[in-house]
Amino acid sequence: MGSPGAGKTTLLLRLIEALKPLRVGVMEADVDSDVDARAVAETGARVIQLHTAGLCHMDADMTWRGLERLKLDGLDVVFLENIGNLVCPAEFEVGADVRLVLLSVPEGDDKPLKYPLMFEKSDALVVTKLDALNWFDFDLEKCAGRARKLNPMIRVFPVSAKTGEGMAELEAWLRGRLREWRGR
Numbered sequence: 001m002g003s004p005g006a007g008k009t010t011l012l013l014r015l016i017e018a019l020k021p022l023r024v025g026v027m028e029a030d031v032d033s034d035v036d037a038r039a040v041a042e043t044g045a046r047v048i049q050l051h052t053a054g055l056c057h058m059d060a061d062m063t064w065r066g067l068e069r070l071k072l073d074g075l076d077v078v079f080l081e082n083i084g085n086l087v088c089p090a091e092f093e094v095g096a097d098v099r100l101v102l103l104s105v106p107e108g109d110d111k112p113l114k115y116p117l118m119f120e121k122s123d124a125l126v127v128t129k130l131d132a133l134n135w136f137d138f139d140l141e142k143c144a145g146r147a148r149k150l151n152p153m154i155r156v157f158p159v160s161a162k163t164g165e166g167m168a169e170l171e172a173w174l175r176g177r178l179r180e181w182r183g184r
């Protein structure tokens with residue numbers, strides 16, 4: 001989850017490579033177009049594009065139907081990229097085991113104050129576009145503190161999909177979550 005342009009698809013492209021040999025499936029949800037699904041398809045990952053007919057979020061039923069279309073055989077993990085929006089996607093359960101919210105440096109460190117539900121409902125805050133930190137007044141500590149005040153359990157991962165900074169920590173955490181899930 002995250003605003004339009006926060007870097008969701010770009011991060012996914014990185015994760016698909018980083019998580020190999022795990023086989024990743026992707027469901028791209030958008031109001032229109034299939035540009036994100038096309039970008040993901042170039043990696044060789046199995047991907048489907050979902051259209052929400054103008055809705056600003058996915059819900060559990062739409063996700064379930066998407067999974068039926070994607071087909072789970074041979075996949076180890078499925079990512080759902082929700083509609084770009086910091087409000088609605090937090091309000092609807094999609095049945096995900098792990099929820100990530102992406103907040104990019106140019107958006108500003110005040111977003112947990114303005115869109116609290118998103119940060120309350122997420123397991124991890126991924127601060128993206130870390131390579132842009134020198135050009136914006138983004139205070140990482142303040143941002144993380146604001147998110148933790150809303151959700152003391154939230155994990156914070158500052159990353160740059162461009163330079164790869166911070167990606168190893170996020171990848172390790174995701175692998176750990178997957179192992180936990182398999183051990184259930």
Ligand SMILES: Nc1nc2c(ncn2[C@@H]2O[C@H](COP(=O)(O)OP(=O)(O)OP(=O)(O)O)[C@@H](O)[C@H]2O)c(=O)[nH]1
Nearest residue numbers: 003004005006007008009010084129130160161162
């Ligand atoms: N500098 C920099 N740019 C990035 C980074 N990650 C993504 N971008 C750029 O940010 C823009 C938006 O990235 P996307 O991955 O399309 O964002 P998105 O969240 O999937 O956008 P929507 O699907 O439209 O909601 C693109 O121009 C990316 O190249 C990063 O780590 N650093």
Ligand SMILES: [Mg+2]
Nearest residue numbers: 008009036081
């Ligand atoms: Mg996208």
